Amino acid sequence: MSAPLLEVDDLHIEFRTRGSTVSAVNGLSYTLDEGETLAILGESGSGKSVSAQAVMGILDSPPAHVTKGAVRFRGTDLLGLPEKRRRAYRGARIAMIFQDALSALNPVHRVGDQIAEMLIVHRKMSRGDARKSAVELMDRVRIPSAASRAGDFPHQFSGGMRQRVMIAMALALEPDVLIADEPTTALDVTVQAQIMKLLSELQDEMAMGLILITHDLGVVADVADRIALMYAGRVVEEAGVRDLYARPAHPYAEGLLASVPRIDVRGRALTPIKGAPPNLAAIPAGCPFHPRCPRARDRCSTEVPELRVVSAGADPGAAPAVAGGSAHRSACHYAEEVAGG
Amino acid sequence: MAEEILQVQGLTKHFPLTQGVLFQRQVGQVKAVDGVSFELRKGETLGLVGESGCGKSTLAKLLMGMERPTSGTVRFEGRDVFGLSRGELRRLRRRMQMVMQDPYTSLNPRMTVGDIVGEPFAVHGDPEGGRRTRVRELLEIVGLDPEHVNRYPHQFSGGQRQRIGIARALALRPDVIICDEPVSALDVSVQAQVMNLLADLQREFGLSYVFIAHDLAVVRHISDRVAVMYLGKIVEVGDEEQIYDHPTHPYTQALLSAVPVPDPARKGAEIVLEGDVPSPANPPSGCRFRTRCWKAEDICATDEPALEPRPGATAGDDAGSPHLSACHFATEKIVRG
Amino acid sequence: MSETTEVAATAQTGAVVSGASASLWSDAWRELCRRVTFWVAVVILFFMGLLAALPSLFTNLGPNGHCDVRQAKQRPASWNPFAAGEHPFGTDSHGCDYWAQMVHGTRAPIVVGFLVTGIALTLAIVLGSLSGYYGRLLDAFLSRVTDIFFGLPLLLGAVVILTAFPSHGMFTESFVLGLLWWPTMTRLMRGQVLSVRDADYVQAARMLGARDLRIMVRHILPNAIAPVFVYAMLNVGVVIGYEATLDYLGVGLQYPTVSWGLQLSQAQEIFTDYPYLLVYPGVFLTATVLSFLLLGDAVRDALDPRLR
Numbered sequence: 001m002s003a004p005l006l007e008v009d010d011l012h013i014e015f016r017t018r019g020s021t022v023s024a025v026n027g028l029s030y031t032l033d034e035g036e037t038l039a040i041l042g043e044s045g046s047g048k049s050v051s052a053q054a055v056m057g058i059l060d061s062p063p064a065h066v067t068k069g070a071v072r073f074r075g076t077d078l079l080g081l082p083e084k085r086r087r088a089y090r091g092a093r094i095a096m097i098f099q100d101a102l103s104a105l106n107p108v109h110r111v112g113d114q115i116a117e118m119l120i121v122h123r124k125m126s127r128g129d130a131r132k133s134a135v136e137l138m139d140r141v142r143i144p145s146a147a148s149r150a151g152d153f154p155h156q157f158s159g160g161m162r163q164r165v166m167i168a169m170a171l172a173l174e175p176d177v178l179i180a181d182e183p184t185t186a187l188d189v190t191v192q193a194q195i196m197k198l199l200s201e202l203q204d205e206m207a208m209g210l211i212l213i214t215h216d217l218g219v220v221a222d223v224a225d226r227i228a229l230m231y232a233g234r235v236v237e238e239a240g241v242r243d244l245y246a247r248p249a250h251p252y253a254e255g256l257l258a259s260v261p262r263i264d265v266r267g268r269a270l271t272p273i274k275g276a277p278p279n280l281a282a283i284p285a286g287c288p289f290h291p292r293c294p295r296a297r298d299r300c301s302t303e304v305p306e307l308r309v310v311s312a313g314a315d316p317g318a319a320p321a322v323a324g325g326s327a328h329r330s331a332c333h334y335a336e337e338v339a340g341g
Numbered sequence: 342m343a344e345e346i347l348q349v350q351g352l353t354k355h356f357p358l359t360q361g362v363l364f365q366r367q368v369g370q371v372k373a374v375d376g377v378s379f380e381l382r383k384g385e386t387l388g389l390v391g392e393s394g395c396g397k398s399t400l401a402k403l404l405m406g407m408e409r410p411t412s413g414t415v416r417f418e419g420r421d422v423f424g425l426s427r428g429e430l431r432r433l434r435r436r437m438q439m440v441m442q443d444p445y446t447s448l449n450p451r452m453t454v455g456d457i458v459g460e461p462f463a464v465h466g467d468p469e470g471g472r473r474t475r476v477r478e479l480l481e482i483v484g485l486d487p488e489h490v491n492r493y494p495h496q497f498s499g500g501q502r503q504r505i506g507i508a509r510a511l512a513l514r515p516d517v518i519i520c521d522e523p524v525s526a527l528d529v530s531v532q533a534q535v536m537n538l539l540a541d542l543q544r545e546f547g548l549s550y551v552f553i554a555h556d557l558a559v560v561r562h563i564s565d566r567v568a569v570m571y572l573g574k575i576v577e578v579g580d581e582e583q584i585y586d587h588p589t590h591p592y593t594q595a596l597l598s599a600v601p602v603p604d605p606a607r608k609g610a611e612i613v614l615e616g617d618v619p620s621p622a623n624p625p626s627g628c629r630f631r632t633r634c635w636k637a638e639d640i641c642a643t644d645e646p647a648l649e650p651r652p653g654a655t656a657g658d659d660a661g662s663p664h665l666s667a668c669h670f671a672t673e674k675i676v677r678g
Numbered sequence: 679m680s681e682t683t684e685v686a687a688t689a690q691t692g693a694v695v696s697g698a699s700a701s702l703w704s705d706a707w708r709e710l711c712r713r714v715t716f717w718v719a720v721v722i723l724f725f726m727g728l729l730a731a732l733p734s735l736f737t738n739l740g741p742n743g744h745c746d747v748r749q750a751k752q753r754p755a756s757w758n759p760f761a762a763g764e765h766p767f768g769t770d771s772h773g774c775d776y777w778a779q780m781v782h783g784t785r786a787p788i789v790v791g792f793l794v795t796g797i798a799l800t801l802a803i804v805l806g807s808l809s810g811y812y813g814r815l816l817d818a819f820l821s822r823v824t825d826i827f828f829g830l831p832l833l834l835g836a837v838v839i840l841t842a843f844p845s846h847g848m849f850t851e852s853f854v855l856g857l858l859w860w861p862t863m864t865r866l867m868r869g870q871v872l873s874v875r876d877a878d879y880v881q882a883a884r885m886l887g888a889r890d891l892r893i894m895v896r897h898i899l900p901n902a903i904a905p906v907f908v909y910a911m912l913n914v915g916v917v918i919g920y921e922a923t924l925d926y927l928g929v930g931l932q933y934p935t936v937s938w939g940l941q942l943s944q945a946q947e948i949f950t951d952y953p954y955l956l957v958y959p960g961v962f963l964t965a966t967v968l969s970f971l972l973l974g975d976a977v978r979d980a981l982d983p984r985l986r
Contacts, residue, residue, distance in 0.1 A: 043528040158617040159393075188392035188555065190614045193599035197613055215529055218558075218601030241605045259533035261562035263585065263600045264607070270562065272533035276498040292530075405885050434887035447878035451900040460896075464888045509882070 003075035005209045006032040006055070006094070006177050011069035013050055013233075016062060022280045024050045024064070026233040029307070032177065032209040037200070039212045039224035039241070045277050047233035048213045052179050054079075055211075056096050057086050073177070092122055095170035099182040101162035105154040111165045112138070112150025118172040137168040141198060160191035164198070171202065178203070179211045184219065196223055217260055221245060229253050232278050232288035235307055239328040249310045249330035249339035251293045287332070299333055307331040310339055346549050347381035347404070347517060352413035354399050358622060371622045373399040375573035376413070378648075381517065386543065386550040388564030388581070390557055390596070394618050396573040397553045401521045404551065405439050406430055417517075435465055438510035442522035444502035448494040454480070454505055455490030461512040479508040483538060500531035507538065511546070519551045524559060536563055557600050561585050566662060569593045572621055572629040575648055579664035589651055589664070589671035592630045597676040611676065628668070636670045644669070709980040716976040719969040726966050729784040739778035741936045746773040751952055768954055771944055779936055780958055786925075786937035787966070790852050791918040797856030798863050799910045803903070805860070806867025807894055810902075811875060821868075828861040833923065840929045851930060855917065866909055870902035877901070908978040915970025922963055938963045 013025035025047040032038050042048040053059045055071050057078065071078045078089060098104045106114060115137055116130035125133065131150070138146035141164040154162060163183060170178060180199065184192035200223050203210045214220060220227055220241065227244050229237045229252065237250040248254040255273040262268065275292040278284060284291050290300040310328045332338060353376050358369040374396040381387050391397050402408045404415060406422050415422040417433060425433060441447040448457055459476045462468055468475045477487035483504040494502055503523060510518055520539065524532040540563065542548060554560050560567060561581055568578040569592065577590040588594045598612040614633050619625055625632050631641040650663055651671035710716050729736060750773040752765055767776035809820040839854050840846060846854075874880065880897050888896075924930030925939025926946070933940070938959040945955035 043530060160617055188618070189557070189599040190392060190595060191617060192601075193613050194615075196601075216601065217529065217603035220601075221603050221605045221607075222601045224605075245603065245605050256530060257603065259530055260603055261533075261536070261558040262602060262604075263558040263561055263597065264602050264604075266561075266582065266585075268562075270533040270537055272537060273530040274534075276500055276531060277528060407881065407885060431887040434885065439882070439885050441878050441882060443878060447882050449879040449883075449897050449901070452896070460883065460888070461886050464883075464886050464892065506882075509886075513886075 003072065004031040005034050005036075005074060006211075007070075007072040008051070008055060009070045009072065011051060011054060011071065012067045013047070013054055013059070014065050014067050016065060020281050023283060024233055024280055025054070026283070028069070028230070028233065028235060030228050030235060030238065032211060034176070034209055035203070035207045037203065037210045037212060037223055037225045039214060039220040039227045040230060041214060041217070041220055041227055042230035043215055043277050045232075045280055046230040047280075048230050049181055051230075052096065052181055052211065052213055056094060056179060057090055058096075091118065091170075091175070092173040093175055094177040094179065095173065095175035096179040096181060097163070097166045097170045097183050099185050101159070101166045101186075102154060104166055105162065105169075107154055109153070110151050111154060111157070115150075115165070115169050115172055118169060122173050133172070134168075137172055138165070140171070141165075141168045141202070143168070159187055160194060163187065163191075163195055167195075167198065167202070171206070174206065175208065177209045177211065179213065181213045182215070183212075185214070185216070192219070199223070217256060229256075232280065232283050234288070234331065235329075236289065236331045237329065238307065239330075243328050247328075247339045249328060249335040250289075250332045251295050251338055252289050254338055255292075255294075295334060295338065297334075303333065305331045305333045308335070310335045344383050345380045346383050346418060347551075348414075348416040348419075349380065349404070350378050350414045350416070352377045352400070352403055352415065353411045354396075354403055354408060355411045369622055372573050372624060373621055374403060374410075375624075377570075377573070377575055378413075379568055379575065379578060381549050381551060383516075383549055384543070384547050385565040386552050386563055388560035388567040389551060389553045389570060390555065390560050390567060391570030392555060392596075392618055394572070394621055395570040396621070397570055398521060400570075401439065401519050401551070401553055404519055405437065406433070431465075435461075435513040436515050437517045437519070438513065438515040439519040439521060440503075440506050440510050440523045443526050444499050444506055445526070447506050448502055450494055453491050453493060454485075454497075457494070457505060458490075458508045458512060461509065465513060475512070479512055480505075482511065482542070483508045484534075498531075499527050500534055503527060503535050504538065507535075507542070511542065514546070515548070517549045517551070519553070521553045522555065523552075525554060525556060532559070539563065557585075557596060569596065572618065572624050574629060574667065576630065576667045577665065578648065580662045583662075583664040586675065587664070587673045588676060589666040589673050590630075590668045591634050591636050591670075594674050594676050595633075630668075636668075638670075640669055706977070706980040710976055713976050713980075715972045719973040719976065722965050722969040723973065726784055726788060726962075726969075729781050730788045731785075733781045733785070736781045737775070737778040739775055741779070741782040742772075742774055742934055743778065744775070749773040751948070753952065754954060767958055768952075770941070770955060771948060776955070776958060779941060780938075780962060782936040783938045783941055783959065784962070786848055786931055786935055787918045787921050787939070787963070789848055790855070790921040791914040791970075793849070793852035794855040794859055794917045794921075795910050795914045797852065798859040798913070799906070801856070801860040802863035802867045802906065803899075806864045806906075807871050807898065807902075809864070810868040810871025811890070811894060811898065817868075820864075824861045824864050827858070828865075830858060832858050833920070836920070836924060837927065837929050840924065844932075848931060848935065851921070851924070855920065859913075859917070863906060863909060863913070867902070867906045870905060871898055874898050874902045904981045905978070908974055908981065911977060912971055912974030915967040915974070918963070918970070919967050 008028055008030050011025055011028040015022040015024055028047065028051050030038065040048045050064065054066055066079060073089060073093060078086060105111065112131060112134045115134035116127065119125045119130040119133055120127060135146050135150050138150060143149055143161060143164050157165060183199070184195050187195060196219060199210065212224060224241045227239060227241055228235045229250065231252050237244065237248065237253045244253060245257065248257055258271040259273055261270060273292050278288055286301040286303055287305050290296040293300065307329050310330050352374055354374040355370040355372050357367045358371060360366060360368050377400060379387065389397050389400065399408065403410050409423060417437065422433065455476050458479050459472050462472045462475065476490060480487045480490065485501060485504050494505065497505065523539070524535050527535060536559065543550060552560060552563055564581050566578065566580050567584040568575045569584065569590065570576065571592050577584060577588065577593045584593060585597065588597055595612045595614045616633050619632060627643050627645050628641040631637040634641070646667045646669045648665045648667040651666045651668065749769050750771050752769045754766060754768040765775050765777065767780060770776050770779060805820055809817045835858050836855055840851065843850065875898060880893060883893050883897050921930060922939035922942065925937050926943045928943060930939060931937050941959040942956065949956040
């Protein structure tokens with residue numbers, strides 16, 4: 001069996017500041033296959049962005065330290081590579097787009113030149129060719145009259161158009177993996193719909209693996225193939241998107257689904273999750289979710305539940321656990337009970 | 342039909358665009374709010390939805406009397422807010438309060454929670470039974486521990502801070518609370534807590550809310566009636582069912598279609614609008630939505646459609662919640678069934 | 679009872695994030711206590727303050743007391759002042775005990791330093807707040823006035839004014855320096871007020887119907903003042919340096935007042951032969967100025983951890 005496109009294995013990241021250590025990521029594992037969309041879903045402080053930065057190799061260190069784990073790209077452990085070889089992967093094999101396009105683009109350079117710069121540096125293209133390719137890329141992300149807009153500065157673009165510029169830049173080197181960190185959070189819904197549509201079309205065209213980092217359960221349902229739900233720096237549930245929404249097997253997933261209002265349902269009572277996300281400097285012992293969990297028992301406060309395959313036996317209607325990526329996994333001692341309803 | 346507590350008539354706010362430092366000359370104006378009319382009834386929640394730049398935040402400031410309108414009136418129990426003297430306006434503040442969006446910037450970091458929640462009393466005079474007792478009562482009402490009066494805002498989580506802001510707004514026993522995106526800065530799992538709290542408080546104290554948000558699902562959940570804004574104007578207004586299940590304005594339909602639903606069985610947006618919202622400094626002539634509208638015809642560029650009952654719309658209940666739409670070609674289209 | 683409500687509230691809304699820290703100022707204080715430079719500065723300044731406030735603790739001679747020209751320019755018997763005899767620091771060109779003169783020379787620079795900063799800080803807080811808070815015409819007017827004062831070269835201005843009024847004491851000198859000193863601080867204050875003025879919590883207070891005075895005192899000042907305060911603290915040291923310069927140039931304080939600057943001035947002709955006359959006041963002056971700078975730096979870092 002060949003190695004998956006991207007594999008994150010037991011990743012641990014700590015932030016060390018004077019006097020305190022914050023555990024942002026505590027044993028994160030997932031895999032991504034070619035052409036697949038994996039959504040990493042989590043609230044603020046769940047470690048979803050930090051782990052993506054570690055995969056990209058753009059973590060600020062210090063204060064962040066990867067203390068354990070591996071990030072394998074087609075079997076090569078990126079964390080073990082010297083910085084010089086690492087750079088060959090960044091941007092070229094794995095690219096990233098951010099929530100805030102305005103601060104990710106250089107305000108004093110024309111956008112066409114910024115895209116061209118990537119090609120000149122990595123592909124050793126001539127300036128003229130690079131400019132031409134930049135316009136083609138802007139065309140490809142559906143920026144109207146790309147040729148004339150290539151000479152504009154980032155602040156002359158609207159929020160949605162800036163996001164497109166950033167996507168064009170990320171795609172310039174035809175990466176195999178695209179990490180999109182909350183790409184539409186700062187955008188209006190009508191523009192968000194445009195960008196999500198664009199991303200999924202581009203993914204189809206280029207057969208990329210797409211990691212979509214978000215807190216929005218709606219966006220995930222629309223575009224993802226598989227979901228990894230994070231809580232306190234760990235994956236607590238991982239499943240195919242339909243499986244997770246239909247039969248959540250972790251109380252946190254269950255709670256999230258019950259607490260979001262839905263535009264297509266009238267007068268549904270919201271059942272909030274009690275409490276607030278944990279303080280990462282003092283993650284609760286045992287299952288990190290147990291203080292907020294309505295199903296918690298004594299065992300939960302002492303024993304850390306492993307991420308394991310949920311056996312389908314509890315629910316005869318459930319899809320059988322398939323080998324490979326689409327198995328339904330949960331890190332709850334009582335996963336079967338939760339999935340059973 | 343319940344009594345109308347707030348009546349907004351033709352409210353308009355234009356901000357001048359100026360150039361030059363010493364001798365400023367006006368080079369244009371931003372029509373942030375342009376002829377908005379609606380009414381708020383006692384005990385109801387009116388949702389105001391729209392994308393960025395639609396003027397909903399400016400509208401909130403106008404309603405609170407923080408900005409003076411270019412024209413138009415806001416009547417609170419029949420009295421024009423902008424015709425009031427300073428003293429009368431101060432007294433009105435007791436009746437109308439606001440909950441702000443960002444729980445991290447809306448609380449003074451140098452004040453204790455007790456001082457923040459007690460500030461309304463410092464301004465308007467102590468309540469019966471004393472300030473301390475009332476502050477503790479308020480904290481308990483919003484689900485916080487009254488023992489925490491001496492803590493500072495940074496010691497609380499986002500959701501708890503928003504509760505502190507709500508306690509401050511409740512202190513003077515107001516009748517109307519303007520909620521400006523009160524849950525959009527909060528984590529998903531905490532949003533529901535705050536929305537349920539707002540609903541409970543409404544039931545308990547008979548509050549009326551103007552609930553401003555960009556999240557259509559949140560607005561549907563909490564609102565009795567909904568007004569949809571686009572570029573400073575209301576394009577459609579009706580009760581929650583009329584707007585969400587029988588939308589007639591193309592913009593409302595596109596907006597509803599664009600909202601992703603947390604259900605993988607319903608895939609994708611049916612209507613994806615082209616382009617961005619035009620600049621409010623230079624809005625399109627006629628119907629402001631025509632530049633992005635798939636139904637647009639010549640008349641849309643010349644005649645501005647009025648916000649009125651349209652034949653294509655459901656009549657609504659006769660109890661008097663008219664379904665108004667500002668589109669020449671208003672027809673019902675079920676977007677989310 | 680309170681315990682049960684705490685449990686209930688915590689269950690519903692989550693625990694309080696951190697119990698240890700109480701406020702920005704107490705956080706800053708704990709941060710300060712951890713710094714060595716802070717303590718060095720505090721010890722030096724405490725000593726200087728003691729010299730200035732209670733000179734009789736350190737010498738039983740008055741200022742210019744028991745000067746005897748016949749004993750002029752006696753070198754200290756040893757570089758170790760504790761081992762030396764009658765004049766541990768030697769005597770100056772008038773035969774005064776140099777240690778006693780050093781002690782009495784402390785008060786003038788320190789008083790001037792604090793007075794000038796105090797005058798400038800008061801003007802800055804009042805004018806900067808008014809200018810930043812009310813904006814428009816008042817701001818335009820005050821800003822232009824600030825610009826004009828800003829254009830005056832400080833040292834030259836002080837020399838010109840002080841030369842025009844030759845018989846001035848410590849307080850007149852402070853007043854003149856203070857008048858020239860406020861523009862920088864006022865600008866800083868104005869900028870701070872501007873950045874705080876539109877904060878959400880200020881808007882919130884306004885929506886409660888709070889009056890301008892309350893908004894300024896309760897909301898704007900506490901959040902705007904920290905950087906100005908730090909600047910003022912750094913400033914005390916700078917003023918002391920300026921005061922010494924003016925004294926040295928002969929336009930500052932005059933005999934019979936005693937100050938480090940005057941001592942330096944007295945020593946200027948003969949210090950090649952009698953270096954201790956330059957070294958002692960030089961060391962005292964530098965130590966004081968440096969301590970204020972270190973203190974200001976430490977406080978700034980403690981108040982704003984992002985600057986680190």
